[in-house]
Amino acid sequence: MTQYGFKILIVEDDATLGDVLKEALTRKGHFPFHVLKPDEALQLLMRQNFDLMLIDCLLPNMTGTELVKKIKAEPNFSPSTKIVLMSGIYNDKSFQQESMQETGASGFLKKPFKIEEVDLFLSSIKPKMVETKEQPRKKLYETFEKEKVSPREKRKLIESLEEVDGYDLPFIYSLLSETKSSGHLNIFKSTGEVSGVSFSQGHIVGVDVDDQSTILGHMLLQSGYVLPEDLQEILQDKSPRKIGQKLIDSSKLSPHAFDLILGEQMNVRLTRTIVEGQVKVNFVATEVENVPAAIDSEQLLIYLHDWVASKLPIGWLESLYLMWSGQKILTTAAWKSDHPVMKTSFVKRLSQLPQKIEAGVSLTELLNLDGYDSVSVHKALHLMLLKGIIIFSAEKMALDLVAQRKHLKKIQAQLQDKDSSEVLELFQELLKDKPDSTWLDEFIGFIGPAPEDPEVLKVWKNAKDRFEKAIRIHWDQSSLEITEIRKNEKSQQKLVSLQKLDEVKALLQLNQFSKASDLIKVIKNIDDVPGGRLSKAWIQIGTMTAEKKAVAMKEVELELMQIPPDERYDSIYLYVMGLYLKAKGDLSGAKKSFEKSLAINPSFIVAKREITLLDSQVNQPKQDIFNMDLKDVVAGFFKKKAG
Amino acid sequence: MSKFQSKLNRQGSKVVVQLGGVIDEDADFTTLSIQDAQEVHIDMDEIKSINSCGIREWIKWIGTSGNSKIVYSKCPKVIVDQMNMVDGFLPSVATVESFYVPYYNEESGSEKNVLFRYGVEYKDGQVQYPTAVKDESGKPMEMDIIENKYFKFIKSKA
Numbered sequence: 001m002t003q004y005g006f007k008i009l010i011v012e013d014d015a016t017l018g019d020v021l022k023e024a025l026t027r028k029g030h031f032p033f034h035v036l037k038p039d040e041a042l043q044l045l046m047r048q049n050f051d052l053m054l055i056d057c058l059l060p061n062m063t064g065t066e067l068v069k070k071i072k073a074e075p076n077f078s079p080s081t082k083i084v085l086m087s088g089i090y091n092d093k094s095f096q097q098e099s100m101q102e103t104g105a106s107g108f109l110k111k112p113f114k115i116e117e118v119d120l121f122l123s124s125i126k127p128k129m130v131e132t133k134e135q136p137r138k139k140l141y142e143t144f145e146k147e148k149v150s151p152r153e154k155r156k157l158i159e160s161l162e163e164v165d166g167y168d169l170p171f172i173y174s175l176l177s178e179t180k181s182s183g184h185l186n187i188f189k190s191t192g193e194v195s196g197v198s199f200s201q202g203h204i205v206g207v208d209v210d211d212q213s214t215i216l217g218h219m220l221l222q223s224g225y226v227l228p229e230d231l232q233e234i235l236q237d238k239s240p241r242k243i244g245q246k247l248i249d250s251s252k253l254s255p256h257a258f259d260l261i262l263g264e265q266m267n268v269r270l271t272r273t274i275v276e277g278q279v280k281v282n283f284v285a286t287e288v289e290n291v292p293a294a295i296d297s298e299q300l301l302i303y304l305h306d307w308v309a310s311k312l313p314i315g316w317l318e319s320l321y322l323m324w325s326g327q328k329i330l331t332t333a334a335w336k337s338d339h340p341v342m343k344t345s346f347v348k349r350l351s352q353l354p355q356k357i358e359a360g361v362s363l364t365e366l367l368n369l370d371g372y373d374s375v376s377v378h379k380a381l382h383l384m385l386l387k388g389i390i391i392f393s394a395e396k397m398a399l400d401l402v403a404q405r406k407h408l409k410k411i412q413a414q415l416q417d418k419d420s421s422e423v424l425e426l427f428q429e430l431l432k433d434k435p436d437s438t439w440l441d442e443f444i445g446f447i448g449p450a451p452e453d454p455e456v457l458k459v460w461k462n463a464k465d466r467f468e469k470a471i472r473i474h475w476d477q478s479s480l481e482i483t484e485i486r487k488n489e490k491s492q493q494k495l496v497s498l499q500k501l502d503e504v505k506a507l508l509q510l511n512q513f514s515k516a517s518d519l520i521k522v523i524k525n526i527d528d529v530p531g532g533r534l535s536k537a538w539i540q541i542g543t544m545t546a547e548k549k550a551v552a553m554k555e556v557e558l559e560l561m562q563i564p565p566d567e568r569y570d571s572i573y574l575y576v577m578g579l580y581l582k583a584k585g586d587l588s589g590a591k592k593s594f595e596k597s598l599a600i601n602p603s604f605i606v607a608k609r610e611i612t613l614l615d616s617q618v619n620q621p622k623q624d625i626f627n628m629d630l631k632d633v634v635a636g637f638f639k640k641k642a643g
Numbered sequence: 644m645s646k647f648q649s650k651l652n653r654q655g656s657k658v659v660v661q662l663g664g665v666i667d668e669d670a671d672f673t674t675l676s677i678q679d680a681q682e683v684h685i686d687m688d689e690i691k692s693i694n695s696c697g698i699r700e701w702i703k704w705i706g707t708s709g710n711s712k713i714v715y716s717k718c719p720k721v722i723v724d725q726m727n728m729v730d731g732f733l734p735s736v737a738t739v740e741s742f743y744v745p746y747y748n749e750e751s752g753s754e755k756n757v758l759f760r761y762g763v764e765y766k767d768g769q770v771q772y773p774t775a776v777k778d779e780s781g782k783p784m785e786m787d788i789i790e791n792k793y794f795k796f797i798k799s800k801a
Contacts (some may be wrong), residue, residue, distance in 0.1 A: 183692065184694035184695065186693075186698060188728060188729060194698050194699055194729070195695055207693065208695045208696050280728050282725070284693060284694070286691055372739055
């Protein structure tokens with residue numbers, strides 16, 4: 001039952017009569033479903049529960065009483081569901097009493113009946129207690145509202161976890177680090193893959209993933225700790241020692257530098273554990289030896305920033321924080337103006353964020369501020385919450401009329417371009433583990449009660465209607481089927497996107513930015529496609545104009561920040577980084593980046609071209625064209641390049 | 644000395660394996676051949692921890708037993724957690740003779756592992772809780788686990 005209506009199943013083989021009944025009940029604000037055949041009713045019951053069932057006595061293949069008996073035998077059947085039989089033919093009292101006795105039905109409606117007669121049965125339905133399962137994941141996030149949580153409580157919370165979202169893992173890593181835990185966090189994907197992260201006194205000392213490809217060579221080259229020719233020489237040595245050891249033994253790499261690379265390698269592997277979908281986790285507390293390449297809490301903050309920036313989709317964060325959007329953000333005892341989190345890019349991008357938080361503000365209010373984009377706000381707050389320097393107050397802040405209208409309009413806009421599944425996906429964190437019959441109540445709890453102001457009420461109603469429509473569509477169709485279809489569509493779409501992105505990259509290498517820009521626009525969910533953000537950044541740099549350079553550079557920075565660590569050891573990434581540094585005016589940094597790109601992929605012609613261009617710029621004496629002779633200026637433009 | 648300790652004892656067609664220490668990437672199961680045994684009894688009293696590599700190794704090893712009767716005994720919490728979570732960790736042909744349940748007293752912080760035995764503290768999907776568990780100073784202790792989660796394997800075997 002929702003506060004706003006009941007879920008009612010009508011089993012009526014007369015299509016017209018069933019539709020009329022459905023329409024009348026919908027008008028009264030209920031959620032009726034109409035099926036024509038008994039087997040359709042049984043199928044529907046396998047997936048959902050109802051508050052009331054109206055069942056015709058004369059149905060194809062079986063009688064209404066037989067159907068009721070079958071329904072009651074269903075394991076999914078809730079005893080609190082009221083069943084009412086209906087008939088236009090069997091109307092004698094003895095039949096009615098007998099069939100009610102036989103089936104345990106609550107009543108009998110003689111057709112035709114008035115819709116008000118159904119109300120009588122509905123009024124006797126009491127709101128049932130929703131069985132609440134133990135939800136350790138929810139408890140984990142409840143720490144976002146608690147000022148003090150002891151290390152033991154935190155450890156116990158982690159130990160109690162079983163199924164979590166892959167995107168929860170950065171939070172879990174952070175907690176294990178903060179509580180100085182020792183042991184193994186084992187992670188199980190639904191595909192059967194097992195990974196693990198080992199902690200020693202809060203330091204990450206080992207990461208075991210199924211995909212053991214190391215990209216160690218690329219990392220060594222990119223770091224600059226090893227020269228390409230030295231690496232080539234070592235690779236030709238066929239002795240069984242590991243590359244790192246060979247490099248150290250031949251004094252081509254220092255042991256300390258190698259430890260740093262091993263730490264970075266762990267970061268890449270940790271990044272691979274953060275995946276979309278459900279994973280199971282289990283923490284085995286035990287003593288674990290420390291290693292020199294361990295990731296300490298300081299280093300972990302940098303990686304946390306990387307993961308929040310590049311791995312956590314904004315849609316997931318928006319959905320996670322919906323439940324707190326109206327609550328005031330409070331600072332904790334750990335809050336300091338010089339806390340390392342304050343120096344992270346997302347916090348710095350938002351002008352005066354720490355001051356605004358200190359003054360007392362909610363997430364909704366932050367999102368209403370100019371220059372405060374959703375990505376930066378959500379990611380900055382997520383980092384602050386992970387590090388425990390802020391929490392949310394337990395109560396919602398009261399919004400004034402203007403803010404409430406703004407808030408509702410934002411929700412309305414969020415819902416507008418989405419199909420029904422996307423609407424429900426947006427609210428998935430809010431609705432998680434809650435029976436679908438309470439979803440509308442949850443949504444209304446989120447947007448607040450109907451406002452009195454007629455204009456605001458209009459927006460409120462629009463948002464509510466859109467959400468209600470999404471629920472109706474979800475209920476009308478088999479949600480299992482939809483999930484399956486969407487999964488298939490997603491993987492097919494991903495393949496098409498990857499193919500198109502390859503075309504984009506080919507165009508970019510030919511400097512055809514405008515064509516590449518047109519093509520990338522048609523790729524759906526480009527930000528989720530590996531290499532998508534990098535190509536976007538490349539296009540932005542390539543199409544940058546002098547007038548809009550400052551804005552465009554900020555956008556490029558944001559794109560580059562959101563590229564996951566495991567996609568950074570790649571010649572294209574280094575090339576685009578080189579272009580970015582060049583656009584910033586850091587020519588020596590740019591050259592180094594192009595050189596590294598070329599070291600990773602010696603046939604990457606565009607990187608070679610950029611190095612040549614930079615060399616010619618450095619070698620050419622600076623000329624002041626404003627004070628030069630016009631003849632020399634023109635000659636300079638058309639002069640043949642040497643070599 | 645290896646972090647992983649193992650001992651195999653053949654008694655006719657029955658094999659008794661005692662395991663202890665750390666089950667990780669260094670744990671060597673190749674010396675513990677259970678292929679031809681009709682019954683494999685695995686005593687896990689001394690196991691301290693298991694990581695993801697160890698879990699993979701375990702599943703590979705236990706899979707070599709084919710259709711032999713397998714009995715797990717004195718399973719510590721780290722093993723019970725895997726039995727509940729990882730497909731294949733507790734094969735369908737295996738039974739659990741006994742396992743440990745952690746208890747805790749919040750006031751004194753004392754901890755203790757209590758051995759639950761088949762037929763005494765649990766049987767066929769049912770758990771028969773011990774009447775009173777007390778710490779050394781006589782203070783009552785509570786189970787330090789989430790029951791639904793921890794006893795899942797018992798229900799799945801019912």
